[in-house]
Amino acid sequence: MPAAPKIIVVGGGLAGLAAVIKIAEAGGKVDLFSIVPVKRSHSVCAQGGINAAKNLKGEGDTTAQHFDDTIYGGDFLANQTPVKGMCEAAPGIIDLLDRMGVPFNRTPEGLLDFRRFGGTLYHRTAFAGATTGQQLLYALDEQVRRYESEGKVTKYEGWEFLSAVLDSSRVCRGICAMDLRTMEVRTFAADAIVLATGGIGAIFGKSTNSVVCTGSAQSAVYQQGAYYANGEFIQVHPTSIPGEDKLRLMSESARGEGGRVWVPKQLGDKRPAKTIPEGDRWYFLEEWYPKYGNLVPRDVATRAIHKVVYEHGLGIDGQPMVYLDLTHIDRETLNRKLEGILEIYEKFVGDDPREVPMKIFPGMHYTMGGLWVDFNQMTNIPGIFAAGEAEYNYHGANRLGANSLVSCIYGGFVVGPKATEYAKALPAMQGDGGAADEKKRQEELNKHLISNAGTENPFKLWRELGETMTKNVTVIRYNKAIKQTDEKIVELLERYRNVNLSDKSSWANTSFAFTRQLYNMLQLARVVAQGAALRNESRGAHYKPDFPDRDDENFLKTTKAYFAPDADEPRFEYEAVDTQYIKPRPRKY
Amino acid sequence: MAERTVKIEIKRQSSPDSSPHWDKFELPHRPGMNVISAMMEIAANPYTADGKETTPIAYDSNCLEEICGSCAMLINGKARMACTALVDKLDQPIKLEPLSKFPLVRDLSVDRSVLFENLKAVKAWVPIDGTYDLGPGERIFPQVQEERYPLSRCISCCCCMEVCPQFNESTGFVGAATIAQAQLFNEHPAGKVLKEERLHALMGDGGIQECGYAQNCVQACPKQLPLTKAISDVGRDVMVQAVKDAFTR
Numbered sequence: 001m002p003a004a005p006k007i008i009v010v011g012g013g014l015a016g017l018a019a020v021i022k023i024a025e026a027g028g029k030v031d032l033f034s035i036v037p038v039k040r041s042h043s044v045c046a047q048g049g050i051n052a053a054k055n056l057k058g059e060g061d062t063t064a065q066h067f068d069d070t071i072y073g074g075d076f077l078a079n080q081t082p083v084k085g086m087c088e089a090a091p092g093i094i095d096l097l098d099r100m101g102v103p104f105n106r107t108p109e110g111l112l113d114f115r116r117f118g119g120t121l122y123h124r125t126a127f128a129g130a131t132t133g134q135q136l137l138y139a140l141d142e143q144v145r146r147y148e149s150e151g152k153v154t155k156y157e158g159w160e161f162l163s164a165v166l167d168s169s170r171v172c173r174g175i176c177a178m179d180l181r182t183m184e185v186r187t188f189a190a191d192a193i194v195l196a197t198g199g200i201g202a203i204f205g206k207s208t209n210s211v212v213c214t215g216s217a218q219s220a221v222y223q224q225g226a227y228y229a230n231g232e233f234i235q236v237h238p239t240s241i242p243g244e245d246k247l248r249l250m251s252e253s254a255r256g257e258g259g260r261v262w263v264p265k266q267l268g269d270k271r272p273a274k275t276i277p278e279g280d281r282w283y284f285l286e287e288w289y290p291k292y293g294n295l296v297p298r299d300v301a302t303r304a305i306h307k308v309v310y311e312h313g314l315g316i317d318g319q320p321m322v323y324l325d326l327t328h329i330d331r332e333t334l335n336r337k338l339e340g341i342l343e344i345y346e347k348f349v350g351d352d353p354r355e356v357p358m359k360i361f362p363g364m365h366y367t368m369g370g371l372w373v374d375f376n377q378m379t380n381i382p383g384i385f386a387a388g389e390a391e392y393n394y395h396g397a398n399r400l401g402a403n404s405l406v407s408c409i410y411g412g413f414v415v416g417p418k419a420t421e422y423a424k425a426l427p428a429m430q431g432d433g434g435a436a437d438e439k440k441r442q443e444e445l446n447k448h449l450i451s452n453a454g455t456e457n458p459f460k461l462w463r464e465l466g467e468t469m470t471k472n473v474t475v476i477r478y479n480k481a482i483k484q485t486d487e488k489i490v491e492l493l494e495r496y497r498n499v500n501l502s503d504k505s506s507w508a509n510t511s512f513a514f515t516r517q518l519y520n521m522l523q524l525a526r527v528v529a530q531g532a533a534l535r536n537e538s539r540g541a542h543y544k545p546d547f548p549d550r551d552d553e554n555f556l557k558t559t560k561a562y563f564a565p566d567a568d569e570p571r572f573e574y575e576a577v578d579t580q581y582i583k584p585r586p587r588k589y
Numbered sequence: 590m591a592e593r594t595v596k597i598e599i600k601r602q603s604s605p606d607s608s609p610h611w612d613k614f615e616l617p618h619r620p621g622m623n624v625i626s627a628m629m630e631i632a633a634n635p636y637t638a639d640g641k642e643t644t645p646i647a648y649d650s651n652c653l654e655e656i657c658g659s660c661a662m663l664i665n666g667k668a669r670m671a672c673t674a675l676v677d678k679l680d681q682p683i684k685l686e687p688l689s690k691f692p693l694v695r696d697l698s699v700d701r702s703v704l705f706e707n708l709k710a711v712k713a714w715v716p717i718d719g720t721y722d723l724g725p726g727e728r729i730f731p732q733v734q735e736e737r738y739p740l741s742r743c744i745s746c747c748c749c750m751e752v753c754p755q756f757n758e759s760t761g762f763v764g765a766a767t768i769a770q771a772q773l774f775n776e777h778p779a780g781k782v783l784k785e786e787r788l789h790a791l792m793g794d795g796g797i798q799e800c801g802y803a804q805n806c807v808q809a810c811p812k813q814l815p816l817t818k819a820i821s822d823v824g825r826d827v828m829v830q831a832v833k834d835a836f837t838r
Contacts (some may be wrong), residue, residue: 096717106731129742145713351677457634506646
């Protein structure tokens with residue numbers, strides 16, 4: 001019998017851990033790499049819940065309806081086959097999580113409770129208070145710890161993925177990674193690798209994402225020849241709390257439980273929010289979207305808030321802020337269903353949202369695009385697979401709330417077995433499969449960077465990148481401004497050559513690791529910006545006032561960017577979207 | 590200069606073997622800033638208050654919204670998370686030090702992997718048969734969920750261990766977080782199957798008997814876990830188990 005295939009999973013969030021569990025369960029050997037201890041991965045930040053059409057509320061919900069809501073919510077850009085698979089698997093995934101011990105909220109009969117979320121009229125979202133992502137991540141983390149204690153999984157926490165090891169036929173044979181304490185660069189052989197490295201929030205400077213969500217790993221393999229798909233589709237969440245260090249998410253579940261968004265009708269109304277009578281409040285989402293109200297999809301809600309603030313000039317106190325109001329809901333219900341997020345608001349803003357309406361504003365939140373993968377979750381580079389937010393398969397032009405957790409786990413559950421199947425059929429490699437060359441390439445990059453005698457501070461370059469991306473490539477997009485953004489990124493790449501590390505030590509050098517990530521962020525930012533420039537239509541989260549309508553004739557297509565090494569910039573191709581189950585129709589909420 | 594500033598002093602150590610020193614910083618004040626944004630500012634302008642060039646601060650962080658558990662440190666002597674430490678609510682100069690009871694990595698970054706090892710020892714998981722579809726789990730009443738959920742909110746920050754007088758090398762005490770996780774799974778209808786093993790893991794040296802009921806843990810916990818209740822529940826179960834063991838061995 002041949003030896004069990006060796007698979008490397010990079011990233012210990014929901015998608016990565018789901019993949020690890022499937023591989024270990026099937027008898028495979030897994031090495032799990034993560035920058036942070038996996039229990040601290042960004043999946044912990046997910047708040048509101050996870051979707052599955054369990055139909056436990058007597059509403060006649062079906063997986064077909066979940067499928068339709070997801071495709072429609074994504075403005076028909078998602079390939080329908082994988083989305084259909086996800087929606088059909090979702091109820092079983094919830095049952096499994098329940099068996100793993102996730103403390104989901106319950107009904108009096110002891111069944112799972114469900115709440116409403118954006119872009120659907122059904123109660124389809126299972127939840128554990130308002131810390132669902134944390135609870136799901138812990139459940140998978142516990143199962144992986146069990147496999148670890150049985151010797152089936154080896155964790156490399158505190159290691160950062162640098163690149164894939166590719167052999168002379170451009171087949172993946174492992175990874176090159178760096179120990180973030182010793183700064184040692186090493187290669188690790190594998191028959192297949194899975195990148196589950198999350199979103200790219202850091203490219204926008206401040207976002208709701210965690211510090212590790214830089215997109216560096218995706219960018220590295222893009223620069224090695226992997227396609228990056230639909231990069232221009234960036235979700236800006238309607239309700240976040242602006243902060244000095246980051247934007248903190250205020251979950252859609254606040255609206256799912258009855259929260260209402262409003263502004264005073266009168267500009268400069270100085271009265272405390274609670275004393276403003278109903279008649280003087282403008283519940284603009286409810287007025288504009290009577291069917292879905294406050295639970296329109298995120299792209300729609302975000303644009304509405306922008307409009308109220310920037311076109312009507314009605315932001316609270318003239319500031320870019322609107323109220324998200326929970327004060328009409330009783331405290332006991334709020335504590336039982338939303339405590340986690342209320343606590344965040346209290347701790348960071350200082351007001352009690354049970355008593356005072358919250359002040360919120362849209363913030364960069366999610367990456368619908370990602371590494372291009374086929375329906376087996378494999379990129380165009382044989383042996384490199386991807387799952388979770390790092391790939392593009394499930395959300396089209398806009399992700400519905402509470403679909404991310406299910407797409408992560410489903411993607412992980414698909415990729416584990418598929419990567420195993422691929423690995424078993426892989427012919428043995430010749431020599432070292434390119435490992436020594438790749439290690440040398442990375443060590444030279446490191447050596448160059450640490451000794452570079454420039455004047456640019458990497459953290460300042462990063463701030464500039466974030467500012468220009470947030471200003472020009474988020475909610476409202478104009479071609480002229482996007483073009484200027486791309487030129488700015490080229491300037492930043494030029495200045496990057498002149499970067500100077502104030503820390504030149506070779507022990508736990510966090511700014512060194514960050515500066516490596518920054519280069520990859522800059523390269524990937526061009527994919528986002530140029531992809532946005534080329535798509536002259538409006539679809540889902542991608543909105544151009546100069547091209548306000550969806551244009552299926554020209555743009556019902558997946559954007560595929562690839563890196564042209566000689567030109568040092570992206571090139572673009574387009575691919576037809578799989579629309580075999582649901583015929584595209586106008587998207588009107 | 591009328592501009593408002595923030596004074597911060599940080600205990601630094603470039604490696605586990607080198608000796609520590611303090612660096613002083615004076616940064617421009619911004620409304621709503623927290624300890625993390627102060628350190629981000631230092632990274633972008635790595636100069637001490639007296640104008641000497643230095644290196645960015647090494648510290649653990651990730652989510653910055655007090656749910657990943659990374660950024661625990663001593664802030665004005667108190668073990669807490671740096672992300673929720675708002676500068677305007679702290680006495681200045683703000684003093685930052687690494688947690689003292691865990692191996693130091695660099696500056697404010699420490700190695701807390703001991704907790705993850707402890708979680709293995711108490712088998713903090715539900716031993717499911719497999720990931721294949723077996724239908725829904727057992728019904729669980731809201732009252733049970735409401736007991737378990739608060740314990741499940743532990744973010745593994747290790748503040749409870751840092752402040753515990755009994756958590757040290759001579760006792761080898763596992764600490765409150767691990768005991769709370771044992772209780773979390775002992776209360777689950779399927780997780781219960783390993784209860785006896787968990788209780789045995791918490792007997793003897795380093796186990797629950799080391800707890801001195803100082804109750805520092807429950808005060809330090811940023812997520813307000815009912816740690817002392819969990820310890821007393823598990824303590825009772827361990828005692829009952831020990832009696833059972835005495836009669837069956």
